[in-house]
Amino acid sequence: MKLNWIERLFVTSPIRVLMQRMEIRWFKDKFPLDSGGEILEIGCGGGIGGGLILESFNPAQLYLSDLDIKMVKRARSYAGSRNLSNVHICQADATKLPYGDQKFDAVFGFGFLHHVPRWRTSLTDVARIIKPGGVYYLLEFYPQLYQNIITKHLIKHPEEDRFKSHDLRQALQDLSLNLIHSFEVKTMGIIGVAVKG
Numbered sequence: 001m002k003l004n005w006i007e008r009l010f011v012t013s014p015i016r017v018l019m020q021r022m023e024i025r026w027f028k029d030k031f032p033l034d035s036g037g038e039i040l041e042i043g044c045g046g047g048i049g050g051g052l053i054l055e056s057f058n059p060a061q062l063y064l065s066d067l068d069i070k071m072v073k074r075a076r077s078y079a080g081s082r083n084l085s086n087v088h089i090c091q092a093d094a095t096k097l098p099y100g101d102q103k104f105d106a107v108f109g110f111g112f113l114h115h116v117p118r119w120r121t122s123l124t125d126v127a128r129i130i131k132p133g134g135v136y137y138l139l140e141f142y143p144q145l146y147q148n149i150i151t152k153h154l155i156k157h158p159e160e161d162r163f164k165s166h167d168l169r170q171a172l173q174d175l176s177l178n179l180i181h182s183f184e185v186k187t188m189g190i191i192g193v194a195v196k197g
């Protein structure tokens, strides 16, 4: 589901850039990767996170995708303005990712999954495209945060079948995405590193 204007404003703000820098530092501290592989960020928004991933993880090829064509255009213009030649950006629904099986060394998801109505289908697709031993770096939020009495009036999310901590952890485990590092606040969300078994 696309973001409403309030959330879009937030994810394209300088505050979000600072937060994302800290999140990427946390990911790298917990599980650094060798340079040179292939990395995908799903739900890339305006592309700033992609730039930070390039800086920190130095992949040979970086793929960015988002459902929202406005975000894809922003990400393309961001990458173009910085002459990023090894970046490939496309519009794609996270339930039907246009990539081959076991293609990626790592997939990043900064809060896209809780926007997807069929989140289990999407997570299955994430597991499909990661190589064995590859990594899913995730940041996700729970409905207690984004559907509470205040936030449900401000931001827009699917309402049915929302995952909480237990549901997400179980779904990861069922797909052999083994959560080896995590920091979680059960009423808010989780940041974690899952390695594909």
Ligand SMILES: C[S@@+](CC[C@H](N)C(=O)[O-])C[C@H]1O[C@@H](n2cnc3c(N)ncnc32)[C@H](O)[C@@H]1O
Residues within 6 Å of the ligand: 001, 002, 003, 011, 012, 016, 020, 042, 043, 044, 045, 046, 049, 065, 066, 067, 068, 071, 092, 093, 094, 095, 110, 111, 112, 115, 116
């Ligand atoms: C919370 S924003 C995160 C944006 C950016 N990655 C960041 O960390 O600031 C979630 C992003 O996921 C995208 N999104 C929502 N549903 C999606 C879907 N079904 N498939 C792919 N992307 C989706 C939204 O358009 C949005 O750009």
